Amino acid sequence: MASTAGEVAGRLLAGSVKRSYDPVVDMDWDAPLDPDKLFLPPEVVTLYATPLWEAMSASTRRELSRQELANVLSAGIWFENLLNRLLLRELMKTDPTSHWSHYTLTEMGDECRHMMMFGKLIDRIGARPFWPRGAGRLAVMALPLVLRGSMVWVAALVGEEIFDALQRRTLDDPQLQPLVSRAMRIHVTEEARHIGFARDLLARRVGDMSRLERAYTRACVAVAAPIFRNLLVNWHMYERAGLDGRAAKRAALASPHSRRTLGAGAAGLASFLRAQGLMGPIGEQVWRRTGFLS
Ligand SMILES: [Fe+2]
Numbered sequence: 001m002a003s004t005a006g007e008v009a010g011r012l013l014a015g016s017v018k019r020s021y022d023p024v025v026d027m028d029w030d031a032p033l034d035p036d037k038l039f040l041p042p043e044v045v046t047l048y049a050t051p052l053w054e055a056m057s058a059s060t061r062r063e064l065s066r067q068e069l070a071n072v073l074s075a076g077i078w079f080e081n082l083l084n085r086l087l088l089r090e091l092m093k094t095d096p097t098s099h100w101s102h103y104t105l106t107e108m109g110d111e112c113r114h115m116m117m118f119g120k121l122i123d124r125i126g127a128r129p130f131w132p133r134g135a136g137r138l139a140v141m142a143l144p145l146v147l148r149g150s151m152v153w154v155a156a157l158v159g160e161e162i163f164d165a166l167q168r169r170t171l172d173d174p175q176l177q178p179l180v181s182r183a184m185r186i187h188v189t190e191e192a193r194h195i196g197f198a199r200d201l202l203a204r205r206v207g208d209m210s211r212l213e214r215a216y217t218r219a220c221v222a223v224a225a226p227i228f229r230n231l232l233v234n235w236h237m238y239e240r241a242g243l244d245g246r247a248a249k250r251a252a253l254a255s256p257h258s259r260r261t262l263g264a265g266a267a268g269l270a271s272f273l274r275a276q277g278l279m280g281p282i283g284e285q286v287w288r289r290t291g292f293l294s
């Protein structure tokens with residue numbers, strides 16, 4: 001017989017007891033950085049395999065990887081901040097004695113420690129965060145107003161699953177700084193449970209969705225791709241690495257390698273959304289245009 005949401009949450013709680021990390025003590029923050037290693041594996045740097053990359057010195061490549069890591073960690077912090085605000089709201093609708101509530105609180109605790117880990121890592125690699133200003137900040141603040149019901153779980157999956165797939169493929173890269181690799185390993189371990197939780201909840205809701213909710217969810221799936229893509233090619237990070245920011249962004253967006261990497265990262269999520277009927281024809285089109293589907 002299929003498990004209930006409470007049983008799934010109970011298993012995730014048991015997994016959390018067995019394997020959770022406190023990055024403040026589980027990471028060796030005093031270990032020296034390797035002067036020859038990159039801060040992201042080369043194949044996930046957005047300009048990898050472009051003519052711009054080929055023309056770059058080893059030190060510019062390293063600096064670009066540092067800025068790209070700071071950008072991705074910054075986006076991770078905003079996203080986890082948003083997710084925790086959404087989860088806190090969900091908790092007001094559920095029984096505080098249930099496994100479901102307790103796992104939600106556990107996930108929020110994981111995200112608090114991840115935000116701390118990402119912030120410490122940005123500082124440790126000698127970078128500055130990329131923080132939203134003006135309209136960008138307003139959008140991040142306003143998102144909980146538009147993300148309702150099943151959208152909470154779609155937002156969780158889009159934010160978590162694509163990064164997770166990319167991290168998994170690259171954390172053992174020998175060219176990567178060991179400190180970054182350790183942070184990725186901690187993150188993928190805890191995110192695997194979050195993804196399981198979000199997928200389970202979304203799959204349960206699909207059957208009860210009204211036509212309107214399904215249409216709204218599909219629209220949100222479609223717009224998530226360009227937002228996500230845009231965050232990854234933030235032109236400020238290229239400027240901080242000493243490049244022409246606008247030209248570098250154009251090169252990254254046009255890069256076939258970058259599209260293939262993104263497509264590989266999004267493949268698992270795309271097939272899950274398709275199987276749940278949440279990838280509509282517009283979503284397919286937008287995801288394909290953005291490089292999320294090949
Ligand atoms: Fe996280």
Ligand SMILES: [Fe+2]
Nearest residue numbers: 111160191194
């Ligand atoms: Fe998470």
